[in-house]
Amino acid sequence: MAFESESTVATKYWHQLEDGRIQCDVCPRHCKLREGQRGLCFVRACEDNQIVLTSYGRSSGFCVDPIEKKPLNHFYPGTPVLSFGTAGCNLACKFCQNWDMSKSREMDTLADQASPEQLVIAAKNLGCRSIAYTYNDPVIFMEYALDVAAACRESDIFSVAVTAGYICKEPRVEFYQGMDAANVDLKGFTERFYKKICGGQLGAVLDTLKYLKNETNVWFEITNLLIPDENDSEAEIHQMSEWIMENLGPFIPVHFTAFHPDWKMLDKPRTPSQTLTRARNIAISKGLHYVYTGNVFDVKGESTYCHQCGAMLIERNWYVLGYWGLDDQGCCASCGTPLAGFFEPHPGIWGARRLPVRMVS
Incomplete structure (x- = not known):
């Protein structure tokens, strides 16, 4: 047709x-x-x-980012990822920090074009280990994302979904069959927050997280953006951490990140760093092994430690890697305990660079 x-x-x-x-x-x-x-x-x-x-093959822009920016801390650290998004979103988060793309109603926003094959060639030429479907949710452009993912598989390039996990059961199976890794944005832990602030349902996202854990081999990490007086209470962090521990286990990395005023939530203050540290400590107290802070300067909270002996395994300063305490098999060099995730014998050296890319047909 x-x-x-x-x-x-x-x-x-x-x-x-x-x-x-x-x-x-x-x-x-x-x-x-x-x-x-x-x-x-x-x-x-x-x-x-x-x-x-209506947005197949069109993008709001292409950029090479550090994989840690997605954020993924346990998926080939230090490597560059070719990132792109389209327009639109299937949630209506009042705090959206990519609202110029996700809330766009102008197709002119999608000024760049690239076929799946062009994207893979660009990723290889730029030395990227993976391609990320990000900036807005790839669930809504899944046909394009899956065609890119299929081309990636043929060229040993990984596919990374940065998503809110708001997807139905049947398409969820097909979508994640194409993905190698994902960061799922768990926006809060109450139905009130999802309905009032995001225009969605918490239960659907929890179903996606359980599906990823129990029925796929996709490596995934969780991000929770903490907004003052909205989803940052100690009680909510306790409940969320307990649910993750009980349903997903201790090895799923969790990122607590700082909010800054944007789009329809300009009246809220930035998240204090001590709020993130408090949330990290609560999650660790519940038994989670890999808990991080984000969007703030916090080397301790950004770095990875061995859950067995406590040794530092990967030092991070924003997106720049420092000390590397893993052996060639991805285990703690001090005690030999494996670190959950995917690692190469040596860390990548991309650093914090952000490189805009213009596709040429």
């Missing part, structure tokens, strides 16, 4: 309702659309009596 634009492609996760509308079945929002309407994500639309993706 021909569409008006090369960036519009057919999708398969939808069904027709009795009243003639088409329901999108990619995420729990279940947008019900009539001809010509778009879902809340903006990039999935109803055309010719089906749901189509």
Whole structure:
């Protein structure tokens, strides 16, 4: 079937309702659309009596980042990752720090274009170990992301999803079959917060986390952005840490990161560093082995330690690696305890650089 634009492609996760509308079945929002309407994500639309993706092959920009920026601390540390996103999002977080892309309603935002093959060639030429689908949630452009992931597999490039985990059961299986690693943004730990601040449901995200742990080999880490007086109470951190420990185990890295005022939450102050340290200490007290602080200067909170003997294994200063205490097998050089994750004999040397990339057809 021909569409008006090369960036519009057919999708398969939808069904027709009795009243003639088409329901999108990619995420729990279940947008019900009539001809010509778009879902809340903006990039999935109803055309010719089906749901189509309107942003295939188009991006708001490409950039090489350190893998630690995703953040992933246990997935080939120090290596560069080619990162890109599109427009739109299937959540409505009032604090969104990429709102210029995720909340865009202008397709002109997507000024760059690249085929899956072009992206893989660029990643290899730039020395990137992986490609990250980020800046906005790849769930909403999964057809494009999965085609890129398939091309990556053929060239020994890893695929990284930076996502809120807000996806339905059936597409979730296909989506994560294409991914090697993920950072899941667990935005809070109450249904009130998800409904009031994000326009979503906590339960759906917890289902994704349990699915990743129990039914995939995807390496994943969790990020929790702490917002003053919204999701930063000691009680909520206790509950979240206990749930992670009970359902996912002690080896899943957790990142507590600092909020800064943005988009529709300009009235909130920045998160104090002591709030992050407190959250880290609570999570460690619950038995979690790898807990980090982020978006603040905190070498102790950013670094990795052996859960067995306490030795420093990977020193971090923002995105720059320092001391390396792993042997060639990814084990503690002091006591031989394996460090959970994926590591090469030597750390990458990309550092904190951010390199914008312009694709050339």
